[in-house]
Amino acid sequence: MSLALLLFLLQGVCAVIVPWLDNDPFAESTETHKLDLGYPPVLSPDEITDDTRSLPHEGFVPQFVIDNCPLVHLYSEEEYWPADISDFVRHFNIQLSNGSVLQEHPLDLQDLKSKIQGPAGAISGRETYLSSVDDFDKDPRWLLGHEPDYGSGQIKNAPAILIVVDKGNGWVDAFWFYFYSFNLGPFIMGYGPWGNHVGDWEHSLVRFFEGEPKYLWMSAHGGGGCYRFDAIEKKTRVQYSNNHRTSKILQRPLIFSARGTHANYASVGQHAHDVPFFFSALSDFTDRGPLWDPSLNYLAYTYNGTVVTPVSDRERELGTKWLHYMGHWGDKQLPWSDPRQRWCPVQWRYIDGPRGPLAKNLGRTSLCQRSKWFNFWGGCPARRKIKRGQGLDAEHNDLVGDNCGILLYRVRPKWLRTLMRLIMWRGIACFIMDYFTG
Numbered sequence: 492m493s494l495a496l497l498l499f500l501l502q503g504v505c506a507v508i509v510p511w512l513d514n515d516p517f518a519e520s521t522e523t524h525k526l527d528l529g530y531p532p533v534l535s536p537d538e539i540t541d542d543t544r545s546l547p548h549e550g551f552v553p554q555f556v557i558d559n560c561p562l563v564h565l566y567s568e569e570e571y572w573p574a575d576i577s578d579f580v581r582h583f584n585i586q587l588s589n590g591s592v593l594q595e596h597p598l599d600l601q602d603l604k605s606k607i608q609g610p611a612g613a614i615s616g617r618e619t620y621l622s623s624v625d626d627f628d629k630d631p632r633w634l635l636g637h638e639p640d641y642g643s644g645q646i647k648n649a650p651a652i653l654i655v656v657d658k659g660n661g662w663v664d665a666f667w668f669y670f671y672s673f674n675l676g677p678f679i680m681g682y683g684p685w686g687n688h689v690g691d692w693e694h695s696l697v698r699f700f701e702g703e704p705k706y707l708w709m710s711a712h713g714g715g716g717c718y719r720f721d722a723i724e725k726k727t728r729v730q731y732s733n734n735h736r737t738s739k740i741l742q743r744p745l746i747f748s749a750r751g752t753h754a755n756y757a758s759v760g761q762h763a764h765d766v767p768f769f770f771s772a773l774s775d776f777t778d779r780g781p782l783w784d785p786s787l788n789y790l791a792y793t794y795n796g797t798v799v800t801p802v803s804d805r806e807r808e809l810g811t812k813w814l815h816y817m818g819h820w821g822d823k824q825l826p827w828s829d830p831r832q833r834w835c836p837v838q839w840r841y842i843d844g845p846r847g848p849l850a851k852n853l854g855r856t857s858l859c860q861r862s863k864w865f866n867f868w869g870g871c872p873a874r875r876k877i878k879r880g881q882g883l884d885a886e887h888n889d890l891v892g893d894n895c896g897i898l899l900y901r902v903r904p905k906w907l908r909t910l911m912r913l914i915m916w917r918g919i920a921c922f923i924m925d926y927f928t929g
């Protein structure tokens with residue numbers, strides 16, 4: 492009993508201290524870039540003046556953004572591939588949460604805007620849901636998306652969305668949004684899946700200083716992973732400029748999209764999921780499945796905190812209003828009475844669809860989309876080492892990742908590391924923290 496208590500306390504201490512040490516709180520936090528020698532502060536869009544602008548004007552995307560676009564390894568047995576938002580919205584009505592239909596399908600992207608006209612006047616898009624007219628439980632074709640072309644990595648039928656935000660003083664943020672029609676949640680001990688939703692927006696952020704990529708952040712379940720750009724695995728690719736191959740060879744960053752959930756990770760293998768299950772089997776899986784190169788088909792915009800500016804005629808034709816639609820890009824959580832709905836403690840089988848790109852805090856100065864409550868120092872430090880996946884798909888089994896940080900990688904001898912991992916691995920404190928933040 493007292494041993495258990497000791498372990499519990501140790502885990503609590505580890506859970507707070509280890510990630511903090513591990514992440515090098517000073518050099519990497521962009522909130523503390525003022526402390527980071529030589530770097531001027533990152534500014535939010537509303538603080539930028541003509542003197543502090545990094546880019547010449549809105550509507551301009553520099554080549555360095557495209558040259559450093561992350562390549563995405565999708566999962567080899569993925570069922571729900573990237574999808575085209577214009578095609579996706581055709582299969583939906585715009586509805587209120589009480590089921591009242593404001594606009595019938597088929598929708599155009601242009602039908603999505605900040606205010607939706609209903610029979611009783613305009614209603615804030617925020618209160619609305621895109622509600623599927625097909626039974627999504629039966630996997631209609633549009634739900635499945637499109638696989639990348641084997642040779643080029645291009646997905647012809649599903650553009651990625653690029654939003655570039657000037658962060659002043661030489662800083663530029665490039666947000667790459669990945670849209671999938673469906674999020675298939677994980678199984679827990681053979682039961683599931685849990686936390687499915689229609690519509691799935693994921694994204695990565697490459698932060699540049701004077702044209703050099705410095706950081707890469709990637710989304711995973713409302714949180715995300717944050718790395719120094721140097722730490723990320725790279726892949727050699729030929730440069731494309733305005734859709735033409737050049738002779739320049741690039742080192743492109745590589746990220747991994749998890750099976751079903753499309754959460755992004757920096758390595759292959761099994762990754763503990765930030766949903767509260769102690770020693771649970773609830774994990775994401777990544778591997779080197781089909782490679783997607785979003786830089787070969789994307790819609791590009793710049794955003795200054797209020798106004799979205801399209802970059803070319805392709806985006807001008809689609810309009811930019813859809814980006815200001817703050818409703819849910821998928822059905823409302825199914826009611827308890829729906830035969831497709833299930834419940835297990837803490838999770839439903841079908842939950843609400845997500846909100847779109849502009850709901851993802853693009854004005855952030857920190858690298859993270861949002862701070863978790865236990866992050867009392869308010870930073871969002873970037874890792875200098877990749878957090879490795881675990882399990883069969885992992886490629887470096889000795890260096891397994893865990894919820895309480897990767898400091899252990901440096902612990903020698905090996906038996907000591909194993910012992911420490913046993914004490915800390917998915918510690919109770921991590922579990923409790925995750926419970927309130929998942």
Ligand SMILES: *[C@@H]1O[C@H](CO)[C@@H](O)[C@H](O)[C@H]1NC(C)=O
Pocket residue numbers: 536537795796797798
């Ligand atoms: C964004 O651009 C618009 C149009 O140019 C301008 O009216 C607005 O003040 C800008 N917003 C910020 C925060 O700079």
Ligand SMILES: *[C@@H]1O[C@H](CO)[C@@H](O)[C@H](O)[C@H]1NC(C)=O
Pocket residue numbers: 587589590591611
């Ligand atoms: C749903 O709510 C709207 C606005 O509050 C109302 O006008 C409408 O009649 C309601 N529909 C149903 C089916 O209750």
